[in-house]
Amino acid sequence: MRILVQSDPFDVAAETEGFAQGHENVGALVSFTGIVRNNDAGTLKSMQIEHYPGMTEKALAKIATEAQSRWDLQDVLVIHRHGDLVPGEKIMMVATAARHRKAAFEAADYLMDYLKSRAPFWKREITSDGAEWVAAKEDDEEALNRW
């Protein structure tokens, strides 16, 4: 398991390649990358991501451990950034390695659902109109009921 919480950018290709190494019984690797999307009006200047140092790492490890207990996974990777990001920048990535694709896909989906509403990050959008905290979506909370 590899959990990274950092303000620096990360290299998706290098992380994915490194993650796949050394696992002879891995038949499937799924990765997801989250990117800062501009709003419909195109006015987003930056996305500020605040987090709770200490609890963030603990919550991510707990989510990843739960995924490992539910699916037959060989490894899990979670990288999440904090600080100021601009549209187009990568915010986070998850990757899962498993013997078979179904477990890898499902576990990655599970990780994303839990990262959305159970990891202590808060997004704030800075636009030409000012700054606003992003409200949590009810859909994101309901998505947890799938699991």
Place this chain on the structure above:
Amino acid sequence: MQVLYFAWVRERIGLPKETLESSASTVMELVEELRAREERYAVAFSDLSALRVALDQDLSDFDASLEGVREVAFFPPMTGG
């Protein structure tokens, strides 16, 4: 105990953390103590359905006991990913 605030809770209260002497035995009692202190706390804690609480860095709830707890954090619903 240490009390931490994040996102708009931090902004409304005006500080990221503080050390408190409290006799509260549950999170709810601590919230009542804070609400009674000053208007900015009353405003931040006006709608508990918009707040989450963590005890020693684990998500908890407002009915939970504070016995042995060293760190309490209040924040809005999380928006990771």
